[in-house]
Amino acid sequence: MNGIINRRPAGKDGTLGSDPGMHLERVQLREIELPLKAPFETSFGITSRKRVLIVRIFDKSGASGYGECTAMEQPFYNHETIDTAWTIISKYITVMLASKGVSKASDVARILAPIQGNCMAVGAVETAIWDLEAKLLNKPLWRHLGGTKDVISCGVSIGLQKSPEVLLEKVALEVESGYQRIKIKIKPGQDIELVKAVRKEFPDIALSVDANSAYSLDADAPLLQDLDDYNLLMIEQPLSAGDLLDHAKLQRLLQTSICLDESITSLRDARHALELDACRIINIKLGRVGGHASARDIQEYAELRSVPVWCGGMLEAGIGRAHNIAMSTLEGFSLPGDVSASARYWEKDIIEPPVTVTSQGSISAPSAPGIGYEVNEKYIDQLTKRSEEILFER
Numbered sequence: 001m002n003g004i005i006n007r008r009p010a011g012k013d014g015t016l017g018s019d020p021g022m023h024l025e026r027v028q029l030r031e032i033e034l035p036l037k038a039p040f041e042t043s044f045g046i047t048s049r050k051r052v053l054i055v056r057i058f059d060k061s062g063a064s065g066y067g068e069c070t071a072m073e074q075p076f077y078n079h080e081t082i083d084t085a086w087t088i089i090s091k092y093i094t095v096m097l098a099s100k101g102v103s104k105a106s107d108v109a110r111i112l113a114p115i116q117g118n119c120m121a122v123g124a125v126e127t128a129i130w131d132l133e134a135k136l137l138n139k140p141l142w143r144h145l146g147g148t149k150d151v152i153s154c155g156v157s158i159g160l161q162k163s164p165e166v167l168l169e170k171v172a173l174e175v176e177s178g179y180q181r182i183k184i185k186i187k188p189g190q191d192i193e194l195v196k197a198v199r200k201e202f203p204d205i206a207l208s209v210d211a212n213s214a215y216s217l218d219a220d221a222p223l224l225q226d227l228d229d230y231n232l233l234m235i236e237q238p239l240s241a242g243d244l245l246d247h248a249k250l251q252r253l254l255q256t257s258i259c260l261d262e263s264i265t266s267l268r269d270a271r272h273a274l275e276l277d278a279c280r281i282i283n284i285k286l287g288r289v290g291g292h293a294s295a296r297d298i299q300e301y302a303e304l305r306s307v308p309v310w311c312g313g314m315l316e317a318g319i320g321r322a323h324n325i326a327m328s329t330l331e332g333f334s335l336p337g338d339v340s341a342s343a344r345y346w347e348k349d350i351i352e353p354p355v356t357v358t359s360q361g362s363i364s365a366p367s368a369p370g371i372g373y374e375v376n377e378k379y380i381d382q383l384t385k386r387s388e389e390i391l392f393e394r
Contacts, residue, residue, distance in 0.1 A: 021136055023060040024102055027094055027125070027390045029086060030054045032383035034317055036345055047072075051082050052317050054350075054380065055089065057128040065132025066375055068320035069124035070287030077212075077314075078120075078241070078262060078288070085121035086388075093125050094390045105133040109293040119265055119290035126291030127323050135370040140326075142365045142372075145292055147329025150365045154357050155181030155336035156344070157210065157313060160190055164197040171198055171205075178361040181206040181233065181336040187214040192226055199230045206336070210236040213262055217246040225253055233335075234259040234281050247278035257281050261312055265289055267297045274305050281335065283312040286323055299332035313338030318351030322371035325355070329365050339363060350376050350383075 035049045053069035069089075071080040093112060100111045108126045115122060134144040156179040161167040171182055182202070184194060186209045195209060207230070215224060215238045224238055234257045239246050241262035251258045257280035264270050264282055266289060273279050282302050284295050302309045311328045314320070324339045342354035349355070351373040357363055366372025 022103060022133060024097070024129070024132075025058045025060045025392055027089070027392075028056040028058070028387065029089060029389075030056070030380065030387045031082065031086070031385045032317075032350070032380055033385055034346055034350075034383065036315070037347060047315060050315055050317070051385075053082050053085055053124060054319060055124045055128045057125070057132050059132055059136065061136070063132060063135050065128045065130070065135060065370060066319045067124040067126070067128030067131065068316060068323070069120050070285065070314035070316060070320055071120040072314075080118060080120045085118070085124065088115070088118045088121040089125060090388060090390065093121060094392075097125075098392050102129065105130040106293055109291060112290075117265075119294075120287040123287045123289070123291040123294075126293065127286060130292050131323070131370045138369050140365065140367060140372055141323070141370050142326035142329040145296065145326055145330065147326065147365065148331050149329045149333075151362050152325060152328040152333070152339065152365065153180045153336040154339050154361050154363055155179055155183060155206075155310075156340045157183045157338045158185065160185045160187065161194075164194055167194055168197060168201050171202060175202060175205060177341075178357065178359040179336070179340065180361040181208065183208045183210055183236070183338070185210050185212065187211065188220070192223065195227060195230050195232070206233050207231070208233040208236060208259070210261070211238045213237050213240045215239060217243070217250055221250060221253055224250065228255045232256050236283060237261040237263065244273055244276055244278045247273070248276040251277060251279065259283050261285070262288070264298065266294060267301055270298045270301055274302070274307060280307065282307060282309045284309050284327070284333075285312040285314060286320070286327055287314060288312075292323075292327060295327050296330060299330050303332035308332075308334045310335035311337030311339055313340070315345060317346065318342055318349040318355065318373060319371065319375065321349075321355050322351060322366075322373045325363055325365060326371065336361070348379065350380055352376055 032052050051073050055067040056064050058064045069085045071082045071085045075081050112122050134141040156174045158170050236259040259281035260279040261283040289295050299309045309332050311324050328337050341357045342349035
């Protein structure tokens with residue numbers, strides 16, 4: 001469905017902005033569809049085309065900020081989908097922001113705290129407002145967030161492949177490209193054989209595996225213990241998201257560090273996981289934790305506990321990728337993340353220039369205000385499947 005729906009959510013005074021520096025005027029939602037260069041397979045499915053929800057927040061000054069919702073098309077990674085996120089943003093988030101007013105980006109998490117779950121919907125709006133605020137301040141977003149690193153280290157995530165031979169070809173290509181950490185997806189029936197093949201061919205690379213909750217403690221503990229033989233950096237999310245207790249039991253059985261992903265949606269989750277010794281590493285995804293404020297809180301807490309964190313990926317297009325770069329400059333992000341080059345996934349990205357990775361496996365933080373990349377509005381217009389615009393009046 002193409003077209004724009006103009007609505008004015010009810011608020012106390014009908015405005016989003018109350019601070020002289022920020023007067024939010026309207027929210028624009030657009031859904032686009034991008035074909036992946038190649039299908040990406042995990043334990044919960046195969047993605048060939050990515051539906052992407054883009055949030056654009058306009059200020060009365062004419063400036064705007066962008067966010068990208070990382071929810072998938074189906075509720076298999078977590079409970080959210082692109083369609084539920086659209087509804088939550090349109091019918092609830094905009095109303096709450098209009099009612100309470102936003103004077104600064106750090107207000108957003110507090111205002112939206114009554115919303116249960118739906119972190120990807122919240123994060124899409126929250127990150128857009130951070131981008132806008134950084135532009136209003138004429139600062140790169142990464143510096144505005146408190147980032148300290150102007151260069152970040154990059155790893156890469158490789159989906160499930162048809163055979164070990166095909167996987168080895170993919171790994172060889174990424175190693176030659178300079179990526180500092182290789183992560184391969186695993187699931188029952190496609191695990192030990194794959195890891196063994198990669199480690200034999202590449203004995204010295206930083207290698208990790210990601211199970212996306214595909215295993216259980218009762219059935220699979222011996223198999224997961226066998227992974228200790230392959231000098232892995234981490235085993236990411238082997239058990240279900242809610243199984244912190246079982247992850248703690250499993251971690252006691254393993255020499256290899258467990259990294260939690262789906263289990264961590266908030267600072268509270270991170271605190272519980274670390275107090276239970278359920279993991280030794282945390283993967284922070286902006287959408288999964290609800291935006292920059294929450295991500296920063298989690299990395300600060302983990303750093304106090306001397307627990308490394310890194311930035312996970314959700315097949316983001318350029319806007320989400322740019323936000324991931326900004327987040328990864330925070331001090332606690334000490335391991336290479338999944339922030340790889342645009343060209344790994346897309347023939348053409350929605351930002352200019354596209355994200356590129358050096359031959360040393362790194363990305364330089366941009367110097368321009370906000371996310372630091374120009375959004376290609378003409379290209380997005382061509383890709384738009386539906387749109388909605390929500391106006392706010394003073």
